[in-house]
Amino acid sequence: MRIAILGTRGIPANYGGFETFAEELSTRLVERGHEVTVYCRQQHADATWRSVRLQYLPTIRHKYFDTIAHTAISTLHLLRHRPDVALYCNGANAIFTIFPRLFGIPVALNVDGIERKRKKWNRLARGWYLVSEWLSKFCPTAVVTDALTIQAYYRERYKKESVFIPYGAEVGRVATAEVLETLGLDAGCYFLYVSRMEPENHPLEVREAFEQVVTVMKLALIGDAPYAEEYIRRVRDTTDPRVVIPGAIYGAGYHELGSHCFAYIHATEVGGTHPALIEAMGRGALVLYRNTPENAEVAGDAGIPFEPDQLVAKMRWVLTLSEIERERLRSAAMARVRARYSWDVVTDEYEELLKALVDGERI
Numbered sequence: 001m002r003i004a005i006l007g008t009r010g011i012p013a014n015y016g017g018f019e020t021f022a023e024e025l026s027t028r029l030v031e032r033g034h035e036v037t038v039y040c041r042q043q044h045a046d047a048t049w050r051s052v053r054l055q056y057l058p059t060i061r062h063k064y065f066d067t068i069a070h071t072a073i074s075t076l077h078l079l080r081h082r083p084d085v086a087l088y089c090n091g092a093n094a095i096f097t098i099f100p101r102l103f104g105i106p107v108a109l110n111v112d113g114i115e116r117k118r119k120k121w122n123r124l125a126r127g128w129y130l131v132s133e134w135l136s137k138f139c140p141t142a143v144v145t146d147a148l149t150i151q152a153y154y155r156e157r158y159k160k161e162s163v164f165i166p167y168g169a170e171v172g173r174v175a176t177a178e179v180l181e182t183l184g185l186d187a188g189c190y191f192l193y194v195s196r197m198e199p200e201n202h203p204l205e206v207r208e209a210f211e212q213v214v215t216v217m218k219l220a221l222i223g224d225a226p227y228a229e230e231y232i233r234r235v236r237d238t239t240d241p242r243v244v245i246p247g248a249i250y251g252a253g254y255h256e257l258g259s260h261c262f263a264y265i266h267a268t269e270v271g272g273t274h275p276a277l278i279e280a281m282g283r284g285a286l287v288l289y290r291n292t293p294e295n296a297e298v299a300g301d302a303g304i305p306f307e308p309d310q311l312v313a314k315m316r317w318v319l320t321l322s323e324i325e326r327e328r329l330r331s332a333a334m335a336r337v338r339a340r341y342s343w344d345v346v347t348d349e350y351e352e353l354l355k356a357l358v359d360g361e362r363i
Contacts, residue, residue, distance in 0.1 A: 001358055002035045006074045007089035010040025011049050014250050017167065017275035018089045024168060026052045028347040037083065039074040071096050079103055085354045088140065091115060094132040097140040106357035109140035113150055113271030113294065119199040120228065134158065142353065142363040147272035149293040163353055163363060167273045168343035169282035171334050177260050179253035183220060183244050190218040192261035194276045195268055196225040197232045202267035204235050209311040211240050215319060217262055224248040258283035263318055266295060273298055278341050281333035286326050288314055302332035
């Protein structure tokens with residue numbers, strides 16, 4: 001099949017979950033003999049990445065227009081080059097999925113989570129996301145949800161059935177630890193937080209909670225976010241020498257951080273399946289997670305849930321656990337990812353879905 005993937009910032013991944021998803025899925029589909037094009041916002045040195053075609057197109061660099069402007073331009077390009085099937089990412093792009101369908105190109109839309117709940121959006125943007133949720137009933141050929149809780153949301157609110165395909169992650173720790181020395185961290189001696197530095201992901205609350213815990217451990221807050229300078233300034237406003245805030249880290253360094261942390265703290269409250277949570281579990285991290293339905297669906301009894309006012313107590317408590325109990329939870333986390341969130345299985349399911357769309361099967 002000739003497959004187009006739209007709606008992300010592009011690959012190689014250097015931003016967030018959708019970009020990692022696009023890279024992991026596209027490269028595996030190419031290995032299976034398909035021709036895949038990923039639409040990108042930032043120019044890469046080469047026209048391909050691991051045999052995936054990269055199509056760079058311009059956008060409007062603005063908090064509220066970046067995604068939809070680039071997807072609109074990408075859709076025009078797609079209509080001229082006519083792939084067999086298209087996969088759109090981000091529910092905000094629902095309106096654009098109708099145009100390929102009018103030209104006979106089937107479309108799947110991965111809606112992600114309930115994005116209108118994010119605090120960074122103003123009333124107009126939240127309204128756009130709400131309308132986009134409704135449009136997803138009609139515009140794409142098929143809707144994909146990556147969490148059962150989000151699948152249930154679309155079924156109950158919009159009477160829309162979707163295809164559940166989870167996010168994926170690799171399983172196993174990496175042996176290298178070069179980034180730890182760069183950041184002044186010791187293996188097994190730091191709490192790790194990874195996410196975009198936005199209010200609904202609560203990096204500020206994590207930092208403030210950690211500062212109340214008496215420990216020689218450090219806290220590594222990893223992440224960044226466009227258009228959130230003032231909030232990030234507040235996150236960085238600390239005099240605690242145990243807190244390390246280097247910004248975003250990708251690739252090998254990111255894998256090393258997850259492999260060698262004492263524990264991983266997941267504090268997000270909005271969205272579907274969060275890639276950083278699954279990836280930390282796959283690396284065998286001891287996971288503390290904010291107790292939302294989406295996070296509990298992923299971590300289950302392989303992690304330690306906390307309510308918003310419990311994080312300090314849970315960090316203190318996890319420090320008192322025996323090493324046997326910590327290793328039990330770490331092993332359970334890896335086993336859960338291996339059983340439920342394999343990238344190869346995820347690719348199998350997307351390949352099956354896209355082929356069904358090309359064959360005209362009713363989804």
